[in-house]
Amino acid sequence: MAISGSAFVPGIELSRIMYEEEVQPILRNAFPGLRYAAARVGSGSEVLGFDSPRSADHEWGPRLEIFLTAGDRVEHGDDISRVLAERLPKQVHGWPTHFQESDDPRDPVGHMQMTDGPVNHRVGLYDVDGWVSDRLGLASWKAELGARDWLAIPQQRLAEATGGVVFHDGPGNLSEMRRRMAWYPDQVWRYLLACQWQRVSQEEAFVGRCAEAGDDLGSAVVAARLVRSLMHLCLLLERQYAPYGKWLGSSFGRLPVAEALGPVLRGVLAATDYPAREARLCDAYEAVASLQNASDLVSPVDPGRRPYHARPYLVLHAERFAQALARTVTDPGLQGLPLVGNVDQWSDSADLLDQPHAIRAAFSALG
Structure with missing residues (x-):
């Protein structure tokens, strides 16, 4: 925690202060001529701009990533880490630079704490290629990435790699990597949008069917899943990587469409009976369908609600949008794939999404 009642500072700003006032001078004096990049990227709520005073209770504070060449990291990495431990101040603008490791294996995080000795800092030392391999599971980000390479990377990881701030980039390769990964080809x-509409199509009739069967709880659960799918669709349409569940609503809330669509989606979740739930869902379908039409990716598709075949439920028949988008997918690496999407559309298991190389192996086996 901060000392002396220091006011909360957004983590990105705290990282900038630590780099400019402390780390940069230390590197310049102790390792003159060293070429490196300095950034706050990767994991951490501050990278996505969602940190708050609550974030300060674990692995938040004066943090930084330093990217060296692979050779310099091997040759100088230990020395740089040691010099920083010895020379960094005990605090930066009231926030300790020392992180006390937890002894609890169920809570293996570091907490800011004052110390009398060398600081256990959070200045990580990496090379770009190794960092990308570990975080994104890519053998090389410099080569042209195939469609399945993109599909195997969780959007949260892409958001972490392209979010945050680069404070300095002498070699330039960190900035180049971030430009290449900024958005999907x-x-x-188009394929991901088709898959996301297909997800909506798979469940949109179940809201009515569950209610008809007397399962209002099941109807509400399916409606909530559809709300989540529509939020993901909006992020895709606005070319924004979707974060994992904790920050999905916050990320959606930043979109231009959120001001009008947000109350509609909340109305779906607040509905206590099927007619109200269906009406609000159809309002949401039509709004997102109109957003899809405005993208000009395909010829406009009628965004109006309609009956689900001969059954008395109103739906969008979202497969119409999925099919229209799928017809525009001509990449040979995607044409033979079913509309199952990327790893985020397969699963939201945090344990799976934290295994980039296992995910890549699964995509290699996909027919």
């Missing part, structure tokens, strides 16, 4: 984007 057009064909991958």
